[in-house]
Amino acid sequence: MPSLNLQQQKAVDTHTGPVLIIAGAGAGKTRVITHRILNLIKSGIAPDSILAITFTNKAAKEMKERVFDLLENEKSLNLPITADWQNEKPFVSTFHSLGVYIIRNHAKEFGLNRHFTIYDRTDSKRAVKEAMMQASVDPKKFDPGFILNKISLTKGDGLGRLQYLDSSKGFVEEIVAEVWEKYDAILAKDKALDFDDLLSKTAQLIGRNESLKKFYGNKWKYIHVDEYQDTNKVQYNLIKYLTEGHVLSGQEKNICVVGDIDQNIYSWRGATIENILNFEKDYPESQVITLEKNYRSTKIILAAANDVIKKNVMRREKTLYTDNVEGDKISILVSYTEDDEARSIADNARKLIENGVEAKEIAVLYRANFQSRALEEAFIKKNVPYQLLGTKFFERKEVKDVLAYIRAALNHGSLLQESHSSKGLHEAKRGVGDISENESWGDIARIINIPARGIGKVTVAKILNARSDLVTLPMPIQDKVREFFKLLEDIGKEIIEKKPSEVVKFVIKETGMERMYKKGDSEDEERLLNMQELVSVAMQYDSATVAEVRPPQPPHLEGIEKMLENAALATDQDEIKADKNAVRLMTVHASKGLEFEHVFIAGMEQNLFPFKHMDEEKVSKSEEEEERRLFYVALTRAKKRICLSYAIVRTIYGAQRVNTPSEFIDDIDKGLIEEQVVEKPTGAKAIFIDF
Numbered sequence: 001m002p003s004l005n006l007q008q009q010k011a012v013d014t015h016t017g018p019v020l021i022i023a024g025a026g027a028g029k030t031r032v033i034t035h036r037i038l039n040l041i042k043s044g045i046a047p048d049s050i051l052a053i054t055f056t057n058k059a060a061k062e063m064k065e066r067v068f069d070l071l072e073n074e075k076s077l078n079l080p081i082t083a084d085w086q087n088e089k090p091f092v093s094t095f096h097s098l099g100v101y102i103i104r105n106h107a108k109e110f111g112l113n114r115h116f117t118i119y120d121r122t123d124s125k126r127a128v129k130e131a132m133m134q135a136s137v138d139p140k141k142f143d144p145g146f147i148l149n150k151i152s153l154t155k156g157d158g159l160g161r162l163q164y165l166d167s168s169k170g171f172v173e174e175i176v177a178e179v180w181e182k183y184d185a186i187l188a189k190d191k192a193l194d195f196d197d198l199l200s201k202t203a204q205l206i207g208r209n210e211s212l213k214k215f216y217g218n219k220w221k222y223i224h225v226d227e228y229q230d231t232n233k234v235q236y237n238l239i240k241y242l243t244e245g246h247v248l249s250g251q252e253k254n255i256c257v258v259g260d261i262d263q264n265i266y267s268w269r270g271a272t273i274e275n276i277l278n279f280e281k282d283y284p285e286s287q288v289i290t291l292e293k294n295y296r297s298t299k300i301i302l303a304a305a306n307d308v309i310k311k312n313v314m315r316r317e318k319t320l321y322t323d324n325v326e327g328d329k330i331s332i333l334v335s336y337t338e339d340d341e342a343r344s345i346a347d348n349a350r351k352l353i354e355n356g357v358e359a360k361e362i363a364v365l366y367r368a369n370f371q372s373r374a375l376e377e378a379f380i381k382k383n384v385p386y387q388l389l390g391t392k393f394f395e396r397k398e399v400k401d402v403l404a405y406i407r408a409a410l411n412h413g414s415l416l417q418e419s420h421s422s423k424g425l426h427e428a429k430r431g432v433g434d435i436s437e438n439e440s441w442g443d444i445a446r447i448i449n450i451p452a453r454g455i456g457k458v459t460v461a462k463i464l465n466a467r468s469d470l471v472t473l474p475m476p477i478q479d480k481v482r483e484f485f486k487l488l489e490d491i492g493k494e495i496i497e498k499k500p501s502e503v504v505k506f507v508i509k510e511t512g513m514e515r516m517y518k519k520g521d522s523e524d525e526e527r528l529l530n531m532q533e534l535v536s537v538a539m540q541y542d543s544a545t546v547a548e549v550r551p552p553q554p555p556h557l558e559g560i561e562k563m564l565e566n567a568a569l570a571t572d573q574d575e576i577k578a579d580k581n582a583v584r585l586m587t588v589h590a591s592k593g594l595e596f597e598h599v600f601i602a603g604m605e606q607n608l609f610p611f612k613h614m615d616e617e618k619v620s621k622s623e624e625e626e627e628r629r630l631f632y633v634a635l636t637r638a639k640k641r642i643c644l645s646y647a648i649v650r651t652i653y654g655a656q657r658v659n660t661p662s663e664f665i666d667d668i669d670k671g672l673i674e675e676q677v678v679e680k681p682t683g684a685k686a687i688f689i690d691f
Contacts, residue, residue, distance in 0.1 A: 004035065011256075011289045012036045015043065015222075018243075018283035019256040020276075024320045025305070025636035026296030026595070029258050030059075033224055034066040036256065037090055038074060040222055047071070050090040051220035051242075053098055055227050057566060059593055063226070064092040091220065095235055096569045099198035102205070102216070104561075109205060110193075115410035115561070117192035117443060118568035122395055124148055124183075124194045127442075131182035137175055150176045151183065155196035156232040156270035158203060190442040191411065195569075196234075203238040210248065217245015221254055227593075228259035228279070232270035240282075253283060261315045265589060265630045267622070273314060294320045296595055296639050298327025304642070304668045305635040311667060312625045320636075329674040332665065333645040336681040338371070338603075341647045342378035345600050348643065349583050350384050352598055359385050361597040363584045365634050367609040371602055375585055385582040389590050394567040398513070398527040399534055401450050403567055405507045406560065408443040409491035448484055451512040455480050487511065500559040501538040508535070538563055588634045599638035601631075604646040605659035631664045 004012060008028060011021050012035045023029035033052060041047050052067070054060050067090055071077065093101070104114045119127065128144045128151075154164045161184065165177040187194065193201065206212050223242055225231070231239070243253040257279060264273045280286050294302055302320045309315070333348070335341035349362050364375055372388060379386040393399060448455055459477050473481065487510065494506045508514050508531050517528040541559035584596070603609050610627035612619055619627075635642060644665060649656055665673075 004031070005293055007289055007291050007293070008032050008035075011291070012039050014256075014287055014289065015040060015045075016254055017252050018254075018279075018286035020228075020279045020283075020286055020288045021256065021258040021291065022288065022316055022318060023258050023260055023291040024294060024318055025260065025263060025633070026294040026322075027291035027320070028293075028295055029226070029291065030063055030066065032291065033226060033256075033258060034063060034070055037067050037224070038070045041071065041090075042074070042076065045222060046088070047090050048088040049219065049221040050224070051098075051222070052090060052092045052224040053095055053226065053239075054092075055094060055230055056593065057094060057097075057570060059226065060092055060094045060097070067092060094569065095238075096195060096198045097565060098238075099202040100565050100569075102202045103193070103198065106205060106212075110201060111188070112191055112193075113411065115407065115564075117190055117407055117411075118198070118565065119187065119192050119194040119442075120395065120568050120570075121148075121195070122400075123192075123442070124152075127186045127190075128179060128183055131179045131186055134182045135175075135178045137179055142172075142175060142179075147176050147179050151180050152194075152196050153270050155200045156234055158200060158234040158237050160200075186442075192442060199234045199238065203234050203241065206241045206245075207237060213241050213245040214248040215245070216242055217247070217251075218249035221246065221249075221251060223255045225255070225257045226259075227263075228257035229261055229264040229273060229276045230259070230266050230271045231275050232272055236272065236275045253285075255283065262309050262312070262318075262629055263592065263633050265592065265626060265633055267626055277314070290316075290318055292318050292320055294322040294324075294636075296324075297322060297636060298324050298640060300327040300329055300672055301635060301638050301642060304330055304672050305632050307669055307672075308628060308635065308664060308667045309632045312628055314622070314625055328641045330668065330672055331641075331643045331674050332676040333600075333643055334676055334678045335645065335647045336649060338374045338647045338650045339378070340681055341602060341645055342374040343382070345375065345602060345643075345645060346378040346382040346384050348600070349379075349598075350382055353384070357598060359581045359583050362600075363586065363591065363594070363596040363598070363637065364600045364602060365586060365588045365591050365637070366602045367588060367611050367630075368603070369587060372585055375602065379583065379585070386585055387580055387582040389584065389586040393530070393533070393537075394570045396527075396530050398517070398531050399567075401447055401513065402504060402507050402531055402534055403564060404443040404446045405488070405491060405511060406495070406503065407564060408447060409488045409495060410560070411443075412485065412488040412492060447511075451516040453480050453484060455484070495557065495560055499538075499542040499556050500563050501535050501542050503556075503560065504531075504535045504538045508532075588630050591637050592633055595637055595639055597638070597640045598643075599634070599641070600643045600645060601634050602645045603650070604644045604662040604665060605650065606662055608650070608659070609662050610664065628664070 008031070011019070011032045021029065021032065023032070037050055037052060040050060052063060054063060071089070091098075091101075100118070103110065103112070103116070107114050107116065110116075125144055125148055128148045129139060132139055132142065132144060132147070154161075161177055161180045164173070164180070168174055168177060187197070206216060220242060223239065225239060239255065239257075243255050246253050246255075257276070259276050261273060261276055264271060264276070267273070280288065297305075299322055302322055306319050333341070333344055335344050345364055349359075349364070352362055353359050366372065366375070376386070376388055394403075445460060448460055455477065459473060459481070490510065491503070491507055494503045498506070513531065514528065517524040517531075538559075541563045542556070543559070584594075588601075601609075609631065610619070610624065644662075646661055646665075647659065649658055651657070
């Protein structure tokens with residue numbers, strides 16, 4: 001994409017007031033945002049008065065790198081490459097990282113210190129289970145994941161527990177509210193926030209405080225929001241409060257949002273399509289710019305995508321087009337069973353690789369996670385390299401243990417003091433092993449016996465629940481507990497003096513985890529390799545610079561903070577390693593924002609894609625349209641070729657089901673589809689059906 005097209009240039013040149021950019025798939029929206037930021041700075045806008053927010057770490061990292069590269073290569077700016085200049089760059093982050101930044105700067109408002117713990121979904125689910133036990137709620141009758149999801153969606157709507165309880169309509173809601181109260185107490189005890197708190201508490205803080213609203217409105221005079229169609233209510237409120245701050249500080253609402261209604265696929269996690277549909281009502285003075293030229297896909301692929309999405313009603317009219325080649329027609333692969341389907345896809349992927357296609361340029365997408373089982377088995381049997389997205393690196397037990405040691409050390413010593421004195425833990429007033437109200441109790445409970453130290457559950461319960469003085473414990477136990485807290489202080493000293501990668505090495509070695517896993521089996525060896533990989537991850541933060549205005553602090557603390565933050569906020573896409581040449585297996589939801597030369601879409605069967613829950617009699621119109629948008633997203637991931645695959649018979653929930661092809665296949669003009677390929681059934685699994 002050598003230069004900006006007319007519509008892109010218009011978006012880049014429109015600086016003031018509200019701007020809505022409707023950007024179709026592959027239309028170069030990141031290029032537009034980054035060049036718009038460059039153009040603002042070239043026009044005299046201070047770099048650090050520009051905010052750009054997106055959803056995933058991967059997207060934020062890409063945007064940040066592209067912005068910084070543009071700035072450093074723009075000769076007309078003549079900007080000095082100094083530490084001060086690095087700190088004055090535009091603030092580019094995810095929504096959650098923005099929340100972390102603001103909460104850290106106002107931690108006392110929430111009874112926290114700067115190093116508060118961030119619960120990931122696994123941590124939250126564990127805490128909900130604990131809350132259910134405290135509330136005498138049977139996990140066999142109420143799924144902890146269901147309760148956590150209810151809490152999460154309610155927070156995403158900008159509501160609290162009491163508001164939820166007031167609007168409750170029955171027994172289930174009362175149970176959720178009761179567990180929620182216990183869950184909040186567990187978070188408070190652990191000095192922790194969950195994912196949803198990072199947004200809800202930030203929005204509450206700014207929304208109720210006019211001076212803060214004005215402060216941040218004046219700090220970030222130009223706001224950019226990527227993937228605006230995916231915002232939920234609390235994200236919408238946060239952006240609204242920041243733009244209200246613009247007015248309070250005597251300026252226009254300089255808000256530029258970029259999105260595509262046709263790619264709204266996250267309603268199940270609270271995304272509200274009305275946010276982008278109503279943008280012009282919320283900002284009557286707004287300008288709307290539509291980007292329809294696609295730079296990714298062939299004409300055939302775009303024609304199919306346009307055929308599919310035009311049936312939706314809740315959208316703004318647009319038609320993607322491209323100057324790319326016509327391309328290959330869309331192929332249909334028909335198999336008898338899901339195992340035959342998986343075998344055929346693996347065979348076709350292997351042929352592509354043998355013909356010179358890089359494995360990482362091939363993706364297999366599916367609607368539901370359970371479909372990965374057959375696919376993964378087939379790729380193993382066919383010896384085709386693959387990477388399955390789903391198990392995040394930072395959710396592995398041994399990795400979480402190392403990070404828990406670091407967080408516990410941060411919260412144990414005088415590092416928790418807001419002064420961030422460079423003398424650090426050497427000035428700790430309390431003795432080794434004294435127990436503080438600022439301890440990260442969840443982290444301590446997790447690691448106090450990793451490796452095993454002979455500190456029993458009863459002792460741990462006494463320490464964590466009663467927070468009693470150590471002198472009430474037997475002397476041998478006192479010694480073990482003191483040794484543990486001494487270890488935390490030693491880690492704290494490393495944090496003060498050493499780079500993040502050196503801190504991670506110290507934790508692995510000095511805690512005894514390295515010795516423990518060296519003595520184990522092949523699985524333990526894998527755990528040790530994962531911890532060593534964490535050292536490599538930490539090296540990325542060794543040269544972190546201080547980006548926040550606050551009192552002097554230890555030189556490497558910024559890197560440690562950023563590493564812990566990114567670990568807690570990691571997504572599935574962060575697991576994709578560009579240097580790993582393997583076929584990607586993932587859900588369509590996980591593929592959003594990615595692109596591949598060759599895409600297989602598996603399970604193209606009615607009631608699987610489009611998906612229909614087993615207990616549903618009829619799919620609502622809004623659900624139907626979202627499924628169509630999801631298929632549109634799947635199609636537009638492909639650059640060169642698409643293969644749609646379905647099985648005549650599929651086993652779901654232990655029962656075989658005879659399928660009809662997805663209605664989405666019928667939506668595509670037959671002239672865009674090549675002749676169907678029917679794969680023969682294999683071995684004993686052959687199933688013949690007389691239609």
